[in-house]
Amino acid sequence: xxxxxxxxxxxxxxxxxxxxxxxxxxxxxxxxxxxxxxxxxxxxxxxxxxxxxxxxxxxxxxxxxxxxxxxxxxxxxxxxxxxxxxxxxxxxxxxxxxxxxxxxxxxxxxxxxxxxxxxxxxxxxxxxxxxxxxxxxxxxxxxxxxxxxxxxxxxxxxxxxxxxxxxxxxxxxxxxxxxxxxxxxxxxxxxxxxxxxxxxxxxxxxxxxxxxxxxxxxxxxxxxxxxxxxxxxxxxxxxxxxxxxxxxxxxxxxxxxxxxxxxxxxxxxxxxxxxxxxxxxxxxxxxxxxxxxxxxxxxxxxxxxxxxxxxxxxxxxxxxxxxxxxxxxxxxxxxxxxxxxxxxxxxxxxxxxxxxxxxxxxxxxxxxxxxxxxxxxxxxxxxxxxxxxxxxxxxxxxxxxxxxxxxxxxxxxxxxxxxxxxxxxxxxxxxxxxxxxxxxxxxxxxxxxxxxxxxxxxxxxxxxxxxxxxxxxxxxxxxxxxxxxxxxxxxxxxxxxxxxxxxxxxxxxxxxxxxxxxxxxxxxxxxxxxxxxxxxxxxxxxxxxxxxxxxxxxxxxxxxxxxxxxxxxxxxxxxxxxxx
Numbered sequence: 001x002x003x004x005x006x007x008x009x010x011x012x013x014x015x016x017x018x019x020x021x022x023x024x025x026x027x028x029x030x031x032x033x034x035x036x037x038x039x040x041x042x043x044x045x046x047x048x049x050x051x052x053x054x055x056x057x058x059x060x061x062x063x064x065x066x067x068x069x070x071x072x073x074x075x076x077x078x079x080x081x082x083x084x085x086x087x088x089x090x091x092x093x094x095x096x097x098x099x100x101x102x103x104x105x106x107x108x109x110x111x112x113x114x115x116x117x118x119x120x121x122x123x124x125x126x127x128x129x130x131x132x133x134x135x136x137x138x139x140x141x142x143x144x145x146x147x148x149x150x151x152x153x154x155x156x157x158x159x160x161x162x163x164x165x166x167x168x169x170x171x172x173x174x175x176x177x178x179x180x181x182x183x184x185x186x187x188x189x190x191x192x193x194x195x196x197x198x199x200x201x202x203x204x205x206x207x208x209x210x211x212x213x214x215x216x217x218x219x220x221x222x223x224x225x226x227x228x229x230x231x232x233x234x235x236x237x238x239x240x241x242x243x244x245x246x247x248x249x250x251x252x253x254x255x256x257x258x259x260x261x262x263x264x265x266x267x268x269x270x271x272x273x274x275x276x277x278x279x280x281x282x283x284x285x286x287x288x289x290x291x292x293x294x295x296x297x298x299x300x301x302x303x304x305x306x307x308x309x310x311x312x313x314x315x316x317x318x319x320x321x322x323x324x325x326x327x328x329x330x331x332x333x334x335x336x337x338x339x340x341x342x343x344x345x346x347x348x349x350x351x352x353x354x355x356x357x358x359x360x361x362x363x364x365x366x367x368x369x370x371x372x373x374x375x376x377x378x379x380x381x382x383x384x385x386x387x388x389x390x391x392x393x394x395x396x397x398x399x400x401x402x403x404x405x406x407x408x409x410x411x412x413x414x415x416x417x418x419x420x421x422x423x424x425x426x427x428x429x430x431x432x433x434x435x436x437x438x439x440x441x442x443x444x445x446x447x448x449x450x451x452x453x454x455x456x457x458x459x460x461x462x463x464x465x466x467x468x469x470x471x472x473x474x475x476x477x478x479x480x481x482x483x484x485x486x487x488x489x490x491x492x493x494x495x496x497x498x499x500x501x502x503x504x505x506x507x508x509x510x511x512x513x514x515x516x517x518x519x520x521x522x523x524x525x526x527x528x529x530x531x532x533x534x535x536x537x538x539x540x541x542x543x544x545x546x547x548x549x550x551x552x553x554x555x556x557x558x559x560x561x562x563x564x565x566x567x568x569x570x571x572x573x574x575x576x577x578x579x580x
Contacts, residue, residue: 171303545567
């Protein structure tokens with residue numbers, strides 16, 4: 001790690017939820033990107049416990065110790081809220097008076113309080129051998145596959161392959177969803193559907209997953225060869241009138257279906273003779289239609305893991321919000337158990353404020369949830385910092401955008417954040433790409449390479465499947481989180497004398513366990529559990545206190561000695577499912 005000239009002033013008033021942070025950088029001592037990486041290394045941490053890159057928990061010891069006073073020339077900028085903005089001293093990370101990004105990073109939302117939101121995903125995956133587990137991805141060019149050498153190497157396909165093979169269901173597994181056209185996908189990729197006609201079919205950006213549909217009439221046809229056991233072709237009538245769809249499978253007799261006017265994203269399932277590669281030719285015998293794309297099944301019609309591609313290059317949260325009425329029915333068709341929302345790069349690069357981005361995420365999740373209308377897990381996928389600050393006139397730091405992801409998730413009980421910035425480095429922070437994770441061809445280093453796409457797919461596969469693959473967000477693979485030492489209050493102290501210190505931790509099944517014994521305290525709180533480690537309702541827990549009956553209550557996270565002796569109160573044996 002680089003050597004930084006920095007004044008650290010770290011004060012504690014409890015665990016991570018109550019952490020107060022002040023940083024002051026010496027003018028010119030480190031670059032803005034180094035400042036950002038320094039703060040990321042120290043304060044974006046798993047398990048809700050503050051920890052620096054050396055594994056130390058605060059207050060932190062540094063060697064050599066930082067200076068006792070601000071270095072000469074240091075001119076920190078006040079943020080108007082009693083702290084400092086996360087920016088270089090020339091204001092490159094945001095204007096003075098903007099909310100403190102470090103303050104935002106020290107909120108409970110960053111401690112991932114909603115791991116219970118993974119339950120619908122994991123329940124669906126657990127039942128994959130008898131019912132479909134459906135995953136919908138809404139994203140931009142990174143999700144559509146830019147940077148991958150072929151479509152099959154993009155992270156969405158890597159995720160699909162991992163879940164279909166790593167969680168065997170007895171189903172081979174289809175390709176998920178193929179749009180009528182790809183807006184901007186892998187280098188060298190070949191379109192699955194090809195169109196021809198006397199009127200020249202035109203792209204239609206309002207309908208279907210990812211809004212990549214094709215407007216056709218009776219003179220037009222679309223052809224594709226797809227490996228499947230069955231297929232669902234998706235049409236929306238155009239020009240305010242009904243249309244009649246014609247589909248020829250493997251050169252056989254035309255199969256037709258009339259689709260009523262005013263309907264959206266109607267699925268036509270033609271008869272297919274067995275599994276394997278089949279050639280489909282779609283057209284119209286009457287009317288005009290928007291051909292959106294197709295759902296592809298290969299033994300997974302009634303079971304297995306399906307991943308549906310709803311991405312489109314260049315998209316922002318506002319673009320998807322503007323298409324709710326036309327794209328929404330396509331979301332319904334997926335019957336999603338998991339919704340991945342992998343947006344933010346284009347929002348940030350366009351100059352959108354962090355507040356607007358958070359509001360858009362809130363609305364987008366609500367809109368999708370209203371369309372799907374079933375319990376589902378919503379995962380906000382946050383990629384590493386995508387570009388140099390100020391590159392396109394940004395009004396927010398990437399740290400503020402990252403805080404917006406967490407704030408949007410914290411406002412709901414069905415949403416979590418998969419923060420890829422904790423698992424992949426940013427080219428714009430590191431200044432290099434030693435592992436070859438990024439695609440340099442466009443000069444942006446915001447799109448993963450084949451290797452980077454593979455890493456993203458592997459991370460999301462583990463994140464979604466949770467303990468079904470032996471891992472859970474914020475916990476070591478195959479094990480439980482480390483014990484966390486709370487801040488004791490009301491004169492309570494660890495009993496000592498060979499008895500373990502007070503601590504709490506969450507296991508891989510979401511249960512919180514308390515341990516240790518305290519003494520010397522007075523009536524009232526012993527300590528407070530942070531959000532994400534609390535029971536869903538108040539608890540009364542029988543314990544041992546000075547060889548007699550004792551009672552500990554947990555109300556709104558506050559662990560209180562209700563019936564006790566100050567000689568000692570044991571907390572060993574208290575366990576509960578974390579629901580708040």
